[in-house]
Amino acid sequence: MRKSEFDRAVVDEFGEAYGRSLMRDLVLGALGDRTAKQALDDGVEPRAIWLALCIDTGVPEARRHGVGTIDPDRRG
Numbered sequence: 001m002r003k004s005e006f007d008r009a010v011v012d013e014f015g016e017a018y019g020r021s022l023m024r025d026l027v028l029g030a031l032g033d034r035t036a037k038q039a040l041d042d043g044v045e046p047r048a049i050w051l052a053l054c055i056d057t058g059v060p061e062a063r064r065h066g067v068g069t070i071d072p073d074r075r076g
Contacts, residue, residue: 006046010036013059028052 001009010019023036030052031039039049054064 001045001047001050003040003046006040006050009050010053013054013063014057022053022057026053026056028056030055 010023013019014022025035027033027035028039028049031044031049034042034044036049036053039052040046051064053059
């Protein structure tokens with residue numbers, strides 16, 4: 001998962017404002033008690049951060065995989 005795909009996944013799942021809040025404020029134990037933003041800044045793979053966010057916020061498994069990619073039919 002690329003950073004751009006991660007960003008799209010966060011916005012698609014949580015909305016822009018709430019997603020930003022989660023990235024900045026939610027401390028994730030699976031990431032060494034860091035926020036998602038701290039983990040990104042520390043070089044943790046975006047996919048690992050995405051999965052940690054999903055688990056801690058209760059995102060159903062069906063919405064955890066394949067998110068963030070651009071639909072090929074929507075490319076310009």
